[in-house]
Amino acid sequence: MTTLPAVEPPAALDTPDNPASTLAATSGAPAGTAAPTTLGPAAIAAELGKLATSPKGLSPDEAKGRLEKVGPNAIIAREENRWSKLLGYFWGPIPWMIEAAALISLVRRDWPDFAVVTGLLLYNAAVGFWQDNKAANALAALKKGLALKARALRGGQWLSVDAADLVPGDVVMVAAGEIVPADCLLIEGEYLSVDQSALTGESLPVSKRVGDSAYSGSIAKQGTMTAAVTATGNQTFFGRTAKLVASAGSKSHSEQAVLQIGDFLILLAAALAVVLVGFQVYRDVVVADVWGWDTIGAIAQFVLVLLIASVPVAMPAVMSVTMALGALALSKEKAIVSRLSAIEELAGVDVLCSDKTGTLTLNQLKLDTPIPYGSARAQDVVFAAALASQTGSEDAIDQAVLQALADPKALDTVTRTKFVPFDPVNKKTVATVTDAQGRTFQYAKGAPQAIAELCKLDPVTRGKYDGEVNALAGRGYRALGVAQSGDDGTTWVLVGLLSLMDPPRPDAKSTIAETEKLGLAVKMVTGDDVAIGSEIAKQLGMGGHLLVAGDVFKEGTDPDRIPMSAARAVERADGFGRVFPQHKYEIVKSLQELGHLVAMTGDGVNDAPALKEADCGVAVSGATDAARSAAALVLTAPGLSTIVNAIIEARKIFERIRSYVYYRIAMTLDIMFVVVMAYVFFGFQPLTAIMIVVLALLDDIPIMTIAYDKVETSPQPVRWHMQRILVFSSLMGLLAIAQSFGLVLAGMEWMSDPALMARFALDHQHLQTMLFLQLAAGGHLLLFVVRTRRSIFVPPYPSAPLFVAIVATQAVAALMCAYGILVPQLPWSLIGIVWVYVLIWMVVTDVVKLIYYRIQDQREAAGMRLSQPITGVQA
Structure with a gap:
């Protein structure tokens, strides 16, 4: 079988003896390292001496x-004990407050409160614990890629040993079909073709010979060679990748947002609790001179009510369920979510780092326009190369040549009598054929410099030939020389040059354009040379400013301490060539250091660390198990087109979650302040603990249908701007407080008016029920207000599932009040009054919202004008 190796483009390999040899055999070092060198006998002996x-x-x-x-030849990663991880979800500000509320409920034997609060605490911990196990799964998938058995020369005998027992200095046999068991130096044998695409991203197998290196986890395709083990376990190229995976990953922005919201509400609750307890103690101890367990119990009851009101116990659960429903919607777009937080991360991504091979390109070599020499025509060059190829070969170059034939049946007019497969030493294939007239010819194809030497080109032709090869290299093409000889095989004539390239996917250019319209900067990240990447970038309409990754990140760079100069260079670049795993990881870290949200696509083991570290790692179609396990999003359709749909869907989901957060913060502020203000001003507890628990259920369970709501999609990446969220939520909360406390004031006035009391004898229990109904109805109407920047009376209107769920919930709340279920009974007339009241407030709140957004838009527009550079100065 013809096997022409994948190598770096000529720009990286030019030497006096090797002018731009795009198809010369290399040792296949990880992409991004220095151009590889094959060790000679003396150097090999020196290496064996070191070992x-x-x-x-x-x-x-x-x-x-x-x-x-x-130690063993295995990936060893220090992982936190799973039980410690689980207990960690019960430790922190929000868990503490929930646990405190549960403890007080337990002491007071408020079993309904205890059951609901404890259930929510356990649910939140379970969801977080499940998500944390993804890192362990990624590491497990990496370990599966290691060889289980190896043949080692021990005591003069070849033995089958566990690959985990190999040590540096062992001599092993590597044959076709086997996984390379450790990093090795090839010391004996003729030829070995190795597929290391999963490690380095190279699209073609790499030819090896004595003096080259082979890497743990790569797969031998052809040949057999003997090798000396140079590194094992975590010290191998594969092991270092696994170590990066184990150390990668960061807390999602949604988790940080929940913590910040929780901290805000907890601090506010603590301040209100001090006020509440202070008034309670003053009234009961100082004024009434009453002190005892009953007083302590009453104070604890007030604190319990405030705790339940202040802690957004259902927020993580509602966000998780909403994102889970969103994940189902994304699956219909052929994007599988493996980490729920990826949804809101994808909505905020502003930089997309895309792998080239197989993602932006087809991962299929194709011929470009041939360059004939002498009297040959373009199709003659292709036909001659096809004669020097094996029909039915799986080799990518042979397939590209055979597919380019204008008339494949033309091969049937000749008979191949001999075929010499590719030899990494002379870097060419040679075929002997006989035509219908019985004449014999020989055809050869191979690395440009090998064909040039075979043809013994004159200086003028050689100069032109080398110039063509260099020109192809500058455009990112792989060059292939083709020659023909008579029967004797001593005199060869140059037929021409073939140029090969992995072409862009048909949908890649439009996808890149759509992605940029969504506000994302797309950066190409490839193991190939900059010349190849630049050519593809031009064809796709991307920027052509590609950098060599090794020039940006010098050897020894600490990934956790990226120099600012390197980070800025990464931000300005349009892409990177000669990239290997640590570079991808460092690219992600650099962009994150500058405040960017980064999505990284990939499909190989080499991509796993960067996929896990990225805000949204995207494993493309056909990715390895390690890449899929490390990624947060797995695309099941080839190419990048799926990711555009995923981004749009993610932004819709983000808008829905943000609407819920606005509503939840505002309502939490409403309940907290009303509880405190009613007691401070009137000595009246406006809500019981069970009312608050029921409100939480009535409010949040139906609101999970917000996952189906109709929303406007932002044309730009969306993020958790906590200052804006808290300001707007507080404004909405202030209006909600005015609405609720206004009802309390009206109720207190009612009870002090004999005429009204004569019509209906309102008491404190009735007022509690009215407030309960107002919070249930007003809260959902507030959601209708905050779910869109537009007026509630214009599209987009709420979706049918959300509207029906809220209407059904309000019917349940009204029936509870009408029939006194868990709350004091209320006549239908007062229920009607409450509903008229909240509808009026809904219109008022909507008007205030529109004014707020208009002011905010004017300020942002003014800020943008001020930030524009000054292009001229008025006299």
């Missing part, structure tokens, strides 16, 4: 001693 070994391998005792010293 304290020889081609005869180690003795069993020596191998055992080294194993005890260096």
Whole structure:
């Protein structure tokens, strides 16, 4: 089988003896490292000396001693105990407040309160614990890629040993179909073709020979060679990738937002609790001179009510369920969510780092326009190359040549009598064919410099030839020389040059354009050379400012302490070439350091660390298990087009969650302040603990249908701007407080008016029920207000599921009040009055919202004008 290796483009390999040889065999070092060099016999002997070994391998005792010293050839990652992780979800400001509320409920034997609050606490912990296990799954998938068995030369005999028992200095045999068990130096054998695409991102197998290196986890495709183990376990190229995966990852912005909201409400609740307890103690102890367990119990009851009112116990649950329903919607767009927080992260992503091979391109080599020499025509070059190819070959270059034939049946007019497969030493394939007249010819194809030497080109032709090769290299093409000879095979004539490239996907250009319209900067990240990446970028309409990753991140750079100069260079660049795993990881970290939300696409083991560290790691179609496990989003359709739909859907989900957050904060402020103000001004507890628990259920359970709500999609990335969220929520909360406390004031006035009392004898219990109904109805009407920047009377209107769920909830609340279920009974006339009251307030709140957004838009517009550069100065 013809096997022409994938190599770096000529710009990286030009030497006096190797002018721009795009198809020269290389050692296949990880993309992004320096151009590889093949070690000579003396250098190999020196390396074996450093390893304290020889081609005869180690003795069993020596191998055992080294194993005890260096440890097993396995990925070893220090992971936090799972039980410790689980307990961590019960530790923190919000869990503490929920646990305090549960404890007080338990002491006072308020079993309904205790059951609801404890259930929500356990649910939140379970969801977080499940999400945390994704890191362990990614590491497990990486470990599956390691070889289980290996053939090692121990004590002069070839033995089958566990790959985990290999040590540096061991001599092993690597044959076709086997996984390379450790990082090795090839010391004996003719040829080995290795597929290391999952490690380095290279699209074609790499040809190896004596003096080259092979990497743990790569797969031998052809040939057999003997190798000396140079590194094992976490010290291998594969192991370092796994170590990055274990250390990667950060808390999602939604988790941070929930914590910030919780901190805000807790601090406010603490201040209100001090006020509440102070008044209670003053009235009961100082004024009434009453002190005892009953007083302490009453104070505890007030604190319990305030705690339940202040802590958004259902917020994590509602957000999780909403995102879970959103994940179902994304699955219909062929995007599988493996981490729920990825949804809101994707909505805020402003930089998309995209792998090139297989994502922006087809991962299929194709021929471009041939360059004929002499009297040959373009199709003659293709036909000659096809004769030097194996029909039915799986080799990507052979397939590209055969597919480019104008008439494949033309091959049937000749008979191949001999075929010499690719040899990494002479870098060409040679075929001997006989035509219908019985004449014999030889055809060769291979690396440009090998064909040039074969044809013994004159200086003028050689200069032109090298210039063409360099020009192709500058455009990012792989060059392939083609030659023809008579029967003797001693005199060769140059037929021409073929140029090969992995072409862009048909939908890639439009997808990039749509992605940029959504406010994302797209950066290409590829293991190929900058020249190849730049050519693809031009064809896709992307920026052509690509950098060599190794030039940005110098050797020894700490990924957690990226220099600001490097981070700025990453931000300005349109993409990166010669990238390997640590570079991808560092690119993500650099952009995050500058405040960007980053999505990274990938499909190989080499992508796993960056996928896990990115705000939204995206495993593209056909990705390895390690990449899928590390990613937050898995695309099941090829290409990037799916991600555009996923971004739009994610922004819709984000808008729905943000609407809920506005509503939840405002209503929490409403309940807290009304409880405190009613008691401070009137010595009246406006709500019982069970009322607050029922309100939480009535408010949040139906609101989970907000996942289906109709929303406007933002044309730009959306983020958790906590200052804006808290300001707007507080404004809405202030109006809600005015609405609720206004009802309390009206009720107190009613009870002090004999005429009204004669019509209906209102008491404090009735007022509690009226406030309960007002909070249930007014809260949902407030949601209708905050769910859109427009007036509630214009589209987009609430979706049918949301509207029906809220109407059904209000019917339940009205029936509870009418029949006295869990609350004091209220006549239908007062229920009607409450509803008229909240509808009037809904209109008032909507008008205030419109005024607020108009002022905010004017300020933002003024700020943008001020930020524009000054282009001229008035005299």
